[in-house]
Amino acid sequence: MERRRPDIALDPRARQLLRTLVSRHIRDGEPVGSQTLAKHAGLDVSAATIRNILASLEDAGLLAAPHSSAGRVPTAQGYRLFVDSLLQVKPLGAQDVDRLRSGLAAGAGTQALLGSTSELLAAMTHFAGMVSVPSRESFAFRQIDFVMLDPQRVLAILVFADGEVQNRVVQVRRAFSPSELEQAANYLNAHFAGQSLTVIRAALLRDLRDARSEMERLLASSLALAEQAFAPAREDDMLVAGQTRLLGLQELGDLDRLRALFEAFAEKRELLQLLERTAKAPGMRVFIGEETGLAPLEGMSLVSAPYGRDGQVLGVLGVIGPSRMAYERVIPVVEATAAALGAALDAAS
Numbered sequence: 017m018e019r020r021r022p023d024i025a026l027d028p029r030a031r032q033l034l035r036t037l038v039s040r041h042i043r044d045g046e047p048v049g050s051q052t053l054a055k056h057a058g059l060d061v062s063a064a065t066i067r068n069i070l071a072s073l074e075d076a077g078l079l080a081a082p083h084s085s086a087g088r089v090p091t092a093q094g095y096r097l098f099v100d101s102l103l104q105v106k107p108l109g110a111q112d113v114d115r116l117r118s119g120l121a122a123g124a125g126t127q128a129l130l131g132s133t134s135e136l137l138a139a140m141t142h143f144a145g146m147v148s149v150p151s152r153e154s155f156a157f158r159q160i161d162f163v164m165l166d167p168q169r170v171l172a173i174l175v176f177a178d179g180e181v182q183n184r185v186v187q188v189r190r191a192f193s194p195s196e197l198e199q200a201a202n203y204l205n206a207h208f209a210g211q212s213l214t215v216i217r218a219a220l221l222r223d224l225r226d227a228r229s230e231m232e233r234l235l236a237s238s239l240a241l242a243e244q245a246f247a248p249a250r251e252d253d254m255l256v257a258g259q260t261r262l263l264g265l266q267e268l269g270d271l272d273r274l275r276a277l278f279e280a281f282a283e284k285r286e287l288l289q290l291l292e293r294t295a296k297a298p299g300m301r302v303f304i305g306e307e308t309g310l311a312p313l314e315g316m317s318l319v320s321a322p323y324g325r326d327g328q329v330l331g332v333l334g335v336i337g338p339s340r341m342a343y344e345r346v347i348p349v350v351e352a353t354a355a356a357l358g359a360a361l362d363a364a365s
Contacts, residue, residue, distance in 0.1 A: 026097075030069050033057050034078060035102040037070075038090045042340050045266060047087025092305035095317070095339050099302050105344050108352040112140065116356040126155070126178045126361065130255050133333055133357050138258025140349050143337030144281070147323075147357075148291050149253040150330035152182060153213050159205045162186075162197040162241060170197065172245035177210070178364050186244040200241050213246045220246075254284045254291070267315040267338040276312040286310055291332040294320040300351055304339055315339055319346050321354040325361040333357065 026034065036057040037048045050066045059066070070088055073079045078094035081087070090098065108116075119136050120129055130147045137145025156177035163171040170186040192200075208216045220239050259281050268274045280287055290308055294301045303318040313336070320334030333354055335346055 026073075029059055029061065029065075030073060031102060032059060033066065033069050034073055034090075034094065034098065037079070037088065038094060038098045038102070041089055042342055045340060047082055047089050049087040052087070090339075092307070092339065095304050096307075099304070099343055103343055103347075105347050108348040112349070113352055113356070115140070116353055117359075120353075120356045120360040126150075126180050126364065129357065129360055129364070130331075131257075133353060134255045134257035137333065137335050137349065137353055138261060140353075141335045141337065141341075141346050142258075142261050143335050143341065143346070144256060144258045144262055145333070145335055146287065146291065146320075147255045147333040148288060148295075148331035149255065152176060152180070153248065154328065154330050155180070156210050156212060157216060157246075158209055160201055160242075160245060162192070162201050162245075164192060164194070164197060167191040170241060172241065174245065178361070184245055186241055188240065192241070197241075204242060213248075216242070216246050254288050256281050256284075262337070265338050267340065273312070273314070277316070280310065280312040290318065291320060291334060294332045294334070295322050295329050298322075300347060302343070302347070317341055317343075319343070319350045321350050323354040323357045323361075325358055330361070 033053055036053055040048045040052060040056065050063050050070060053066050053070075054061075054063050057066070070079060073094070074081060074088060077091060078097060079088040080091050082089060116136060119132050127149075130149060134145040134147045137147075139145075152174075158175045158177050160175070161173045163173070165171050165185070167190070168188060170188055170192060172184045172186050174182045174184065176182070204216075208219065211219070220242055259278060262268060262277070263274070268277065287310075290303065290310060300319070300321045303313075303320070305314055305316070308316070308318055315338065316336055317339045318334050318336050319341075320332055322329045322332050324330045333350065335350055337346065
């Protein structure tokens with residue numbers, strides 16, 4: 017996991033108190049007082065010393081004291097230091113790894129795999145699971161068929177190497193006969209099966225430029241159809257599962273905040289942009305509170321990781337939950353899920 021270097025230097029006693037306080041708050045959801053820390057921190061110091069250390073941690077911006085309680089709670093900065101330098105993360109257990117592998121078995125098709133991934137993330141963390149859908153540009157093309165809908169429109173049916181099918185409507189300037197459509201499909205299938213859409217577009221332009229008389233008519237027809245059938249398509253999408261698991265969280269007790277978060281899930285664009293920040297950096301990422309840059313995620317955290325195939329990043333998956341989440345549990349789940357999804361995509365390709 018990518019870790020940020022903490023800006024605040026703490027002595028061993030302060031680190032142990034902060035680690036204990038954050039862990040107790042995550043577990044119980046309540047402010048943690050000095051008496052609880054004296055009992056559970058494992059330090060042979062007086063209650064007065066503990067109170068002095070807590071005051072120093074509060075002055076450093078790592079803790080806050082709610083008005084209604086003598087105890088303290090971590091701030092976003094406190095959670096950040098905890099995740100970056102105090103947290104001890106163990107690999108996911110064998111039983112959970114087996115659950116992921118069986119739930120993400122190859123053969124179901126990419127879209128089904130992604131749907132299963134978001135569901136598994138939600139079920140295993142009890143928060144909201146998210147998976148960005150990769151662009152079809154990343155997948156090899158297997159075959160294409162054309163069907164004339166009317167004189168101005170042709171239906172292009174694209175089948176990809178992972179078994180997924182896309183239907184695209186192509187606008188044409190003239191009607192094509194069934195034989196022309198069949199010839200164009202046969203040419204494209206014979207010459208470009210197994211290549212990505214990006215490579216195909218470049219090759220079509222090159223072939224048309226180099227064509228001689230006996231091929232020009234067929235290539236022109238093929239290009240007229242293929243230009244749109246293989247055109248880049250806006251495919252930004254994200255699958256989300258488990259949003260309702262966030263209902264009832266004390267961090268979302270305000271109705272307006274809850275509404276704003278669910279609107280962000282429904283609209284998806286801003287959450288996708290947040291996930292894309294993970295795709296551009298290696299390893300796990302943890303965004304806490306305002307680090308997400310999204311107002312609806314105040315008091316929430318995103319644990320995310322890129323997934324891919326053959327060393328190529330295809331998308332990002334992650335979990336959204338309260339900043340008071342069990343990071344030592346969620347982080348290995350997200351990490352193992354990304355690895356399991358990548359293995360399933362490798363097996364399917």
